[in-house]
Amino acid sequence: MISFDSMKSMLDESYKHVACSTCKSRGHGLFNGISGAELDTLEAQRACNFYKKTQSLFVEGSTPRGVYCVNHGKVKVFKRGDEGKEQIIHIAKAGDLIGFRAMFSGELYKVAAESLEDSNICFIAKEDFLNMIEFNPTLRNGIIKELSQELSDRADFITNMAQKSVRERLAFSLLILMDIYGEDPINLSREDLANFVGTATETLIRLLKEFKEDGCLEIEVRKLRVIDKIKLISLAGN
Amino acid sequence: MISFDSMKSMLDESYKHVACSTCKSRGHGLFNGISGAELDTLEAQRACNFYKKTQSLFVEGSTPRGVYCVNHGKVKVFKRGDEGKEQIIHIAKAGDLIGFRAMFSGELYKVAAESLEDSNICFIAKEDFLNMIEFNPTLRNGIIKELSQELSDRADFITNMAQKSVRERLAFSLLILMDIYGEDPINLSREDLANFVGTATETLIRLLKEFKEDGCLEIEVRKLRVIDKIKLISLAGN
DNA sequence: CGAGCGATTGAAAAGACTCAACCACCGTGG
DNA sequence: CCACGGTGGTTGAGTCTTTTCAATCGCTCG
Numbered sequence: 001m002i003s004f005d006s007m008k009s010m011l012d013e014s015y016k017h018v019a020c021s022t023c024k025s026r027g028h029g030l031f032n033g034i035s036g037a038e039l040d041t042l043e044a045q046r047a048c049n050f051y052k053k054t055q056s057l058f059v060e061g062s063t064p065r066g067v068y069c070v071n072h073g074k075v076k077v078f079k080r081g082d083e084g085k086e087q088i089i090h091i092a093k094a095g096d097l098i099g100f101r102a103m104f105s106g107e108l109y110k111v112a113a114e115s116l117e118d119s120n121i122c123f124i125a126k127e128d129f130l131n132m133i134e135f136n137p138t139l140r141n142g143i144i145k146e147l148s149q150e151l152s153d154r155a156d157f158i159t160n161m162a163q164k165s166v167r168e169r170l171a172f173s174l175l176i177l178m179d180i181y182g183e184d185p186i187n188l189s190r191e192d193l194a195n196f197v198g199t200a201t202e203t204l205i206r207l208l209k210e211f212k213e214d215g216c217l218e219i220e221v222r223k224l225r226v227i228d229k230i231k232l233i234s235l236a237g238n
Numbered sequence: 239m240i241s242f243d244s245m246k247s248m249l250d251e252s253y254k255h256v257a258c259s260t261c262k263s264r265g266h267g268l269f270n271g272i273s274g275a276e277l278d279t280l281e282a283q284r285a286c287n288f289y290k291k292t293q294s295l296f297v298e299g300s301t302p303r304g305v306y307c308v309n310h311g312k313v314k315v316f317k318r319g320d321e322g323k324e325q326i327i328h329i330a331k332a333g334d335l336i337g338f339r340a341m342f343s344g345e346l347y348k349v350a351a352e353s354l355e356d357s358n359i360c361f362i363a364k365e366d367f368l369n370m371i372e373f374n375p376t377l378r379n380g381i382i383k384e385l386s387q388e389l390s391d392r393a394d395f396i397t398n399m400a401q402k403s404v405r406e407r408l409a410f411s412l413l414i415l416m417d418i419y420g421e422d423p424i425n426l427s428r429e430d431l432a433n434f435v436g437t438a439t440e441t442l443i444r445l446l447k448e449f450k451e452d453g454c455l456e457i458e459v460r461k462l463r464v465i466d467k468i469k470l471i472s473l474a475g476n
Numbered sequence: 477c478g479a480g481c482g483a484t485t486g487a488a489a490a491g492a493c494t495c496a497a498c499c500a501c502c503g504t505g506g
Numbered sequence: 507c508c509a510c511g512g513t514g515g516t517t518g519a520g521t522c523t524t525t526t527c528a529a530t531c532g533c534t535c536g
Contacts, residue, residue: 079394079396081397081400082475083401101389111390144342147342147385148342151392152345154393155327158327158396158399158436159317160319161399161436162325162436163319163436165491167491190514190515191515198400199493200494201516202494203491206517221514221515427482428484429483437525438526439482440524440525441524444524
């Protein structure tokens with residue numbers, strides 16, 4: 001049976017059932033350069049789904065059943081601290097793969113994932129994904145490289161968290177977000193942004209205002225646009 | 239030519255040229271369960287070296303040439319922040335492998351590694367290591383699993399850094415160090431410990447004193463011994 | 477014995493957080 | 507069409523943690 005919601009979803013202009021062959025995933029990241037039989041297999045095995053803003057992909061502690069490939073939209077990957085406060089570890093954009101770490105560790109999810117905006121996200125079941133990895137050396141090496149890359153990013157992240165002031169971390173975070181959002185303005189709730197930077201919402205708001213007064217930033221209700229990247233880089237203290 | 243230093247090293251009681259077959263690496267981690275021809279290959283390819291306390295294995299920005307396998311001793315893996323302050327990302331103990339991330343990413347080292355005490359550390363050249371990985375599915379899967387595991391650990395680490403107080407982080411760090419040091423007292427300079435926790439040395443010293451007064455800890459010049467693990471866990475705020 | 481480094485202590489200052497109140501916007505229901 | 511309630515955003519004030527800077531101590535090594 002098709003619910004009213006899912007019908008509405010299908011009619012939503014942001015929803016497109018796309019072919020893997022035209023998906024951004026092929027432009028970068030893991031599935032970069034995949035083609036031929038491999039691509040056909042992928043096309044056949046993946047299931048395309050629409051997620052409304054703030055919909056959950058998976059939660060901490062649940063059993064991993066496959067990987068998620070973002071076709072369109074943004075997804076936050078986060079973890080909850082002791083008091084339930086979210087720490088955003090990563091924000092995935094179109095073309096990114098989510099949840100593959102858990103495929104290999106044999107553990108339950110240690111993080112949760114949730115859409116930040118209306119998103120198209122494909123799902124590839126665990127067995128299918130692991131099969132592809134097992135029999136495709138290129139893909140396999142890609143995975144290893146990807147894991148290595150993320151590990152390195154996180155070492156940076158840890159160092160920043162430990163040594164930088166909140167102001168510097170915010171500047172640094174905005175630079176990362178610029179890459180993720182590309183031409184579009186950064187579109188995050190104050191709370192999500194605070195949870196990415198690792199600070200209190202109020203502190204974040206005050207700093208955003210300062211950055212705006214410094215002429216680095218344009219602020220709309222929920223949208224941030226970086227005007228002066230150079231200045232931001234110097235504020236990030238690198 | 240053999241230098242005086244290296245002769246002295248060889249005479250040092252802490253130096254033992256061990257066979258891989260008796261190395262702790264086989265008890266856990268990547269080389270867990272390796273045997274037969276594989277073990278012989280490893281034995282033939284690896285070079286055993288002695289590192290005095292505070293000796294560098296590799297520095298940030300240098301070219302990775304192979305992996306390091308700790309036979310005996312401890313190694314800190316760290317990164318320098320903007321003001322040159324070290325952030326210790328990881329402390330490797332006997333049986334741990336170091337520097338394998340860089341084998342796969344094709345980049346220069348993003349972190350540095352240095353011995354924390356007199357250590358025996360074997361070296362396996364890049365080609366040999368990659369060969370082993372390429373042709374040994376078990377080993378390969380082990381690597382992927384290891385990378386995944388570390389990724390998960392670092393997500394925790396980031397969350398802790400972002401949300402916990404320094405006191406909680408210290409308690410948490412001491413618990414991690416208990417695992418690493420096992421029966422031995424934790425043996426780190428105040429500065430290294432501070433750089434692991436991510437705080438100023440002075441703050442660290444004051445908190446250690448408090449923990450001692452709370453009856454959690456015994457403090458010697460450089461050695462820390464946890465007395466009350468339960469209390470420490472509650473202090474870590476989990 | 478003196479230099480030097482790591483460890484320690486004290487006092488002041490800065491940074492960030494918490495709490496409380498208030499505002500602005502938006503969708504709902506009357 | 508408008509009042510209402512709720513959510514997310516913003517501001518202010520006070521407090522607490524943590525850092526910084528300066529000084530001292532104690533030990534080891536040459």
